[in-house]
Amino acid sequence: MNILNKEELKRQIQEGKEISLDGILEEFKNLLRESIQTASEVEMTSHLGYDKHQESSNPNYRNGTNKKTLKSKYGEVDVSIPRDRDGTFEPQLVKKRERLLKGSEDLILSLYTKGMSVRDIQNHLDDLYGYQLSEQTISNITEAIMEKAKEWQSRPLEAIYPIIFMDATVLKIRVDRVVKNIAAYIMLGITIDGKKEILGIWIGENETSKYWLTLLNELKNRGVEDVLIFAIDGLNGFNQAIEAVYPKAEIQRCIVHQIRSSLRYVSWKDRKAVANDLKTVYCASTEEDAQTALVEFDESWGKKYPHITQSWTNNWNQLATFFKYPKSVQTLIYTTNPIESLNSSIKRRTKSKGSFPTNNRFSI
Numbered sequence: 001m002n003i004l005n006k007e008e009l010k011r012q013i014q015e016g017k018e019i020s021l022d023g024i025l026e027e028f029k030n031l032l033r034e035s036i037q038t039a040s041e042v043e044m045t046s047h048l049g050y051d052k053h054q055e056s057s058n059p060n061y062r063n064g065t066n067k068k069t070l071k072s073k074y075g076e077v078d079v080s081i082p083r084d085r086d087g088t089f090e091p092q093l094v095k096k097r098e099r100l101l102k103g104s105e106d107l108i109l110s111l112y113t114k115g116m117s118v119r120d121i122q123n124h125l126d127d128l129y130g131y132q133l134s135e136q137t138i139s140n141i142t143e144a145i146m147e148k149a150k151e152w153q154s155r156p157l158e159a160i161y162p163i164i165f166m167d168a169t170v171l172k173i174r175v176d177r178v179v180k181n182i183a184a185y186i187m188l189g190i191t192i193d194g195k196k197e198i199l200g201i202w203i204g205e206n207e208t209s210k211y212w213l214t215l216l217n218e219l220k221n222r223g224v225e226d227v228l229i230f231a232i233d234g235l236n237g238f239n240q241a242i243e244a245v246y247p248k249a250e251i252q253r254c255i256v257h258q259i260r261s262s263l264r265y266v267s268w269k270d271r272k273a274v275a276n277d278l279k280t281v282y283c284a285s286t287e288e289d290a291q292t293a294l295v296e297f298d299e300s301w302g303k304k305y306p307h308i309t310q311s312w313t314n315n316w317n318q319l320a321t322f323f324k325y326p327k328s329v330q331t332l333i334y335t336t337n338p339i340e341s342l343n344s345s346i347k348r349r350t351k352s353k354g355s356f357p358t359n360n361r362f363s364i
Contacts, residue, residue, distance in 0.1 A: 044082040163190040165339040168207040183207040209237025216245040253318035254336040287323035
């Protein structure tokens with residue numbers, strides 16, 4: 001393969017000749033090699049206190065070079081790092097026993113955060129850059145993410161959140177060679193200045209109100225003193241968990257979840273009509289109008305589908321909370337759509353994975 005120097009490259013471009021990308025990359029690696037070796041020589045000069053070939057009373061002196069192959073995001077680069085007679089030289093740019101060039105770690109972390117497994121990253125590096133790293137090396141690098149994730153998970157939060165959305169999504173985790181469904185618990189807060197903030201993502205065996213109670217207590221320990229509204233799905237026991245930790249908070253049960261639950265046992269031929277009549281309930285102008293619409297719905301469908309009216313009546317206090325607020329707030333809190341979109345993003349990122357090796361190693 002011909003290696004192009006800069007002047008030759010300029011000449012070929014000016015003459016309109018076809019340029020080899022491999023040649024350009026090889027020339028770049030050659031420049032990278034020269035830069036590393038020059039910098040290492042400067043480091044050695046600083047360490048010894050005198051330039052190469054300069055006389056000195058220092059009994060320590062240059063003693064040849066160590067050849068090593070660095071793995072970089074541009075491929076493998078062979079370099080010669082100077083060494084001294086006493087073995088006291090500690091290069092900083094390319095440290096002793098270092099084989100992975102700085103910048104490559106960022107590449108690996110980027111691939112990992114995009115959901116690639118250790119094996120995927122190995123294959124990617126081999127295919128594109130022509131070198132392999134051991135699973136242990138990659139795992140050691142990605143541990144940096146886990147430490148940052150732990151810091152993020154326990155960071156202090158705002159004292160007051162006007163709205164907090166709570167929901168869970170199901171992921172697959174491989175435990176002892178058996179793939180299990182686990183719940184990723186998610187809390188999304190709206191700050192006082194209107195910004196969305198992911199308060200936390202936690203892993204549990206399955207969604208339970210008892211586990212939510214634990215997470216709400218953790219929220220309080222991280223500094224959340226008050227919440228105006230919790231927007232939740234229809235999990236049994238949710239209300240009691242919230243009331244135990246934030247007794248003054250209001251609860252808005254997700255209308256979309258309620259509709260799905262209502263239509264679950266409705267025949268296909270009736271679904272459209274039932275859905276349209278339910279719309280008159282949650283789209284009413286006031287809570288009084290909504291209650292009237294629910295009575296009319298029961299008159300039309302109560303005998304055929306008694307469970308629908310019963311469910312709306314039993315949960316009315318949480319379903320009708322949004323009527324207390326202006327339209328701009330109503331459209332924000334009457335569904336858990338803000339957190340549903342986050343769930344969709346997690347699903348997209350994890351869909352290609354099939355399953356994760358442990359409950360500590362999944363990315364969003």
